[in-house]
Amino acid sequence: MVQKIGVIGAGLMGNGIAHVCAVAGYDVVLADLTEDRLSDAMQAMGRNLDRQVRRGLLDEIGKAEAVNRIKTTTDYADFGDCDMVIEAATENEAVKRQVFEKLVPNLKPDALIASNTSSISITRLAAATDRPSKFMGVHFMNPVPMMNLVELIRGIATEEETVAAFKAVTQRLGKIPVSAEDFPAFIVNRILLPMINEAIYTLYEGVGSVEAIDMGMKLGANHPMGPLELADFIGLDTCLAVMQVLYDGLADTKYRPCPLLVKYVEAGWLGRKTKRGFYDYNGPDPVPTR
Ligand code: NAI
Numbered sequence: 001m002v003q004k005i006g007v008i009g010a011g012l013m014g015n016g017i018a019h020v021c022a023v024a025g026y027d028v029v030l031a032d033l034t035e036d037r038l039s040d041a042m043q044a045m046g047r048n049l050d051r052q053v054r055r056g057l058l059d060e061i062g063k064a065e066a067v068n069r070i071k072t073t074t075d076y077a078d079f080g081d082c083d084m085v086i087e088a089a090t091e092n093e094a095v096k097r098q099v100f101e102k103l104v105p106n107l108k109p110d111a112l113i114a115s116n117t118s119s120i121s122i123t124r125l126a127a128a129t130d131r132p133s134k135f136m137g138v139h140f141m142n143p144v145p146m147m148n149l150v151e152l153i154r155g156i157a158t159e160e161e162t163v164a165a166f167k168a169v170t171q172r173l174g175k176i177p178v179s180a181e182d183f184p185a186f187i188v189n190r191i192l193l194p195m196i197n198e199a200i201y202t203l204y205e206g207v208g209s210v211e212a213i214d215m216g217m218k219l220g221a222n223h224p225m226g227p228l229e230l231a232d233f234i235g236l237d238t239c240l241a242v243m244q245v246l247y248d249g250l251a252d253t254k255y256r257p258c259p260l261l262v263k264y265v266e267a268g269w270l271g272r273k274t275k276r277g278f279y280d281y282n283g284p285d286p287v288p289t290r
Contacts, residue, residue: 002169003027006085008099010041010072012235012273014088015117016144019045021173022066024147029082030072036230038072071130076106084112084165086138089240093120097128104130112162113139118238119185119245123155128242132157137185138166140175142234151186154158184249186243193242196234200226200258203278203290210288211280229286230277231261232271240265 003026004203007016010032018041032038035044049066052058058066079085085107089099096115103113112134115125123192126132135152150170170177180186187195196221198215208216223230231239240260247254264270264277269289271277279286 002083002165004029004082005169006079006082007277008032008085008087008103009089009101011088011090013140013144015041015045016048016142017086017088017116017140018070019048019066019145020175022069022175023049023052023062026069027168027231028070030070031074031076031078031213032072035072035074038074042067042070042072048143052145060064060214067202076102079103079106079111080108084114084169086114086116088140089115089122091118091238093124096120096125097244100125100128100264108207110164112136114166116140118189119249120151121155121184121240121249122182123157124154129284133159134162136162136166137180137182137186138170139180141188147240148174148176149188150177151180151188152177153182153186155182171227183204184245187268189242192245193239194255196227196239197233197243197255197258199262200231200261203228204258204260210290232277232281232286234271235273236261236264236277 003173005021005026007014008031010030014030018028022028032245049058053063076169085103087096087099089095113129114136115122116139117137122137125252126135128187129135133156135155136158140149141147141149152163152167167177201211202208202213210228214229216224217223240257243255243257247257268274269276272281275281276289280289
């Protein structure tokens with residue numbers, strides 16, 4: 001029986017994963033590099049829990065209980081009694097490898113590990129641990145408390161029991177799992193990110209303005225968000241990282257990251273999280289930056 005879940009990385013995704021696990025009744029250990037990042041994450045989670053209370057999805061007691069179930073830490077020794085650990089650190093293979101190197105000496109022998117990576121090979125990440133059979137991809141969607149889908153990805157060595165355990169947990173979180181094979185970016189991002197990259201090319205080539213592109217896809221394709229708005233929401237660094245993985249992993253020029261996306265990331269304009277991307281978020285309403 002899974003009782004305690006570790007989450008590594010308290011960014012956008014890590015704090016959402018910790019949130020839904022705690023609301024579902026699991027004890028959670030949430031780790032990041034610094035206390036500052038952890039306190040930012042707990043504040044963001046508090047705001048998200050309050051929103052759920054306002055919508056009647058949770059009561060004040062449920063909220064307080066969920067917060068009490070979460071322990072924050074910068075020390076990997078605190079993962080010693082976790083039944084499973086979900087890694088949601090920065091989308092960078094070297095960073096994730098380092099995380100697993102530090103993590104595994106601290107784990108129980110039968111503890112399971114998942115990565116929330118958007119695009120990196122699960123088989124390759126599994127090989128950076130001491131337990132590839134107990135490792136798989138569990139890919140949540142952003143924002144985690146609101147999005148119902150979870151992609152479950154087996155590595156070549158993943159055992160059936162590992163898949164069953166993570167499937168049971170995602171279902172207890174109220175999510176709907178779908179299986180994807182271990183190909184670059186899996187299913188959703190394989191389709192979504194090239195669409196976003198194409199929207200950025202459309203801007204880069206001057207075919208349309210930020211507003212025209214987003215309005216075009218909202219009204220013309222019935223998408224709830226425009227692709228540039230969505231790129232800012234995902235994080236432009238994450239978008240670029242996924243395109244690079246598609247480009248390298250599938251060796252097809254159709255996945256070439258748009259130079260404008262590369263420039264924005266080089267400028268540190270990463271979208272909502274830095275308050276500037278294709279829109280400026282410093283005022284009450286987002287304002288297009290081009
Ligand atoms: P983020 O940049 O918001 O958060 C990453 C966090 O990891 C940061 O707080 C950072 O300090 C922390 N971190 C870095 N190295 C660490 C280490 N050694 N130990 C502990 N913490 C460390 O990134 P985000 O968006 O939360 O992405 C995390 C993962 O989730 C990535 O693998 C990404 O591909 C994936 N993902 C992202 C989605 C999105 O829409 N942003 C959607 C689904 C998956």
